[in-house]
Amino acid sequence: MSDDDLLFPEDAQPDSPAAQGKTEPRSHVHLKPWKILIVDDEVEVHNTTRLVLTDFTFEGAELEILSAYTGKEALEHLRQHDDIAVVLLDVVMETPHAGLDCARAIRQELNNRLVRIILRTGQPGQAPERKVIVEYDINDYKHKTELTSQRLFTTIYTAIRSYRDMRSIEKQRVGLKYIIDASASFFQERSIHTLSKGVLTQIEALFRLQNSLYMSSTGFTALAESLNAPSWNIISATGKFEECEGSTSCQSLPQDTVQKINVAIQEKSNLIADDKYIAYLPTQNKKYHILYVEKGSPDNWEELKELLEIFTTNVGIAFDNIYLNDEIIKTQSEVLFRLGEVVETRSKETAYHVVRVAEYTRILALAHGVSEQDAELFKQASPMHDIGKIGIPDSILLKPGKLTDDEFTIMKQHTTIGHSLLKTSDRRMLTTAADIAYTHHERWDGTGYPRGLKGEDIPLEGRITAVADVFDALSHERVYKKAWPMNEVLAFFHEQKGKMFDPVLVDLLLHNLDALLKVKEHYTDNIPRAL
Known part of the structure; x- marks a missing residue:
């Protein structure tokens, strides 16, 4: 027998798994298999290794x-499969040191630190062990x-166990990064999604679970209802459920599992069912979240239950903090809208003027390339553009005819009055509103x-709000004028492009006219506004 052959002498103990042709009991749950890569230029080595490992299982998989x-072929496999657990690597293949070159490339070029590399050589002189x-x-x-059959079994078993632990540590690292990112961005719109993704990753790593969902709902889901109801929002998902993330339904979730989730909701308690938690x-805020995870087998749930409950309780506090912050921001925005409406009501402006201006501002900001967060800020601050009118006498503010030069001089003071009212705040929303109040009557020229x-x-x-304000003012009736036809409104903007208005914003208004008109039609002044 050549020294390139695997030997299977009679040294395996009769009661060993390898000798008996079996390993662990197979799980009744279908689990993702552990991948190993055999790299050797001898076909017989591949065949024999496969034969010995035919009945191998680890943790039910x-x-x-x-x-x-060849080494080159091995690297291609590793590029295509980032979840290979073990590489059985020969040294001498297409070159005397092909295996060593491959090992170095795995770590340095592919930056794969997780895969376990087992060097197998029939020519130890080519690769001295210590070196x-x-x-x-x-x-x-x-x-x-x-490498007898028993030793091959032991080698693969311990290598996969090591890979599993390394993978778990890496998942914990990724999960912690998600949690840290979420902690640093509680005031960002997607912080709930970021935090929930981190929760799932952390739970999978800490408790060796798989296939998970994090869902929220605004109402009670009865036992007979399903998760396809529109009240559900699947915030985050992993594994086979990942395709459901961001939707209100999940076809991958079996109906019996849906029923179990609804039992947990109905009883308002945690539930363990077979391999599911x-x-x-x-x-x-009268909502509730559902965390759903699966385990490879129904064993050891009781050991995990207490830890899971502590973990999820702490997570629930974090989500409450996010919702509380969101409520504060919404309240601030509502106050600004109401104040803006008070001013517009006093000056006999149309009922939905500030609402339409806010929506126009957001549309134009996003079209200009402003971030989603800043576009929302501009929208929330723009209703305060005329807040300074509270300091203008009614005789001027409500005059139906043209203002005299002296009256117009007084009217122009509303920009500085509004700025003075808001500029001392240390809240970004109010300082942005101060800038808008101060600059929305400046002209491009x-x-x-x-x-x-x-x-x-x-x-x-200020430039964006100016365009939004004038667009709405011209297209609606005011105390001193009738509404202009839309073709005349657009003609005015063409005429004032580069004069009164930023030419880029005029182009964006024209390109996004359909979206603006939808807002105009939705917030019509014929519909009473509830205050």
Whole structure:
């Protein structure tokens, strides 16, 4: 027998798994197989290794064995499969040191630190063990002559166990990154999604679970109802459920599982069912979350239950904090809208003017390339553009005819009055509103008021609000004029492009006219506004 052959002498003990042709009991649950890659230029080595590992299982999962006959072929497999657990790597293949070159490329070029590399050689002189262990990042070194069936089983078993633990540590690292990112961005719109994704990743890593969902609902789902009801929002998902993320339904979820989730909701308690764990998480704002995870087998749930409950309770507090912050922001926005409406009501402006201006502002901001967060800020601040009118006498503010020069001088003071009211705040929303109040009557050509700013010296939020305000004012009836037909409104903007208005914003208004008109039609002044 050549020293490139695997030997299977009669040294395996009769009661050993390898000798009996069996390993662990197979799980009744279908689990993702552990992948191993055989890299050897001898076909017989591949065949014999496959034969020995035919019945191998680890934690209920079988093996998926891949084959490569050169170092280059092995690297291609590793590029295509980022979840290979073990590489059984020969040294001498297309070159005397092909296996060593491959091992170095795995670690340095592919930056794969998780896969366990077991060097197998029939020619130890080509790769002395001490030199290889010191200079190459491999995890085990075996002479082919010593790899009996039992030792091969033991080697693969311990290597997969090591890979599992390394993978778990990496998942914890990724999960912690999600949690840290969410902690640093509680004031961002997607922070709930980021935090929930981190929760799922952390739970999978900490408790070795798989296939999970994090859902929220605004109402009670009865036992007979399903998760396809529109009241559900699947915030985050992993594994086979990942395709459901961001939707209101999940076809991958079996109906019997849906029923179990609804039982947990109905009973307002956590539930363990076979290989599934369902956590019911109420929040302070009368909503509730559902955490659903699966395990490879129904064993050891009781050991995990208490830890899971502590973990999910702490997570629930974090979500409550996010919802509380969201409520504060919404309240601030509502106050600004109401104040803006008070001013517009006093000046006999149309009922939905500030609402339409806010929506126009957001549309134009996003079209200009402003971030979603800043576009929302501009929208929330724009209703305060005329807040300074509270300091203008009714005799001027409500005059139906043209103002005299002296009256117009007083009217122009509403920009500085509004700015003075808001500028001392340390809240970004109010300081943005102060800038808008101060600059929404500046003109692109420098002939506006109160400071005669020109071009891009005018803050973007002021330029955008100016376009939105005039577009709405011209297209609706005011105390001093009738509504203009839309063709005349557009003609006015063409005429004032580069004069009164930022030319880029005029182009964006024209390109986004359909979206603006939808807002105009939705918030018609014929519909009473509830206050």
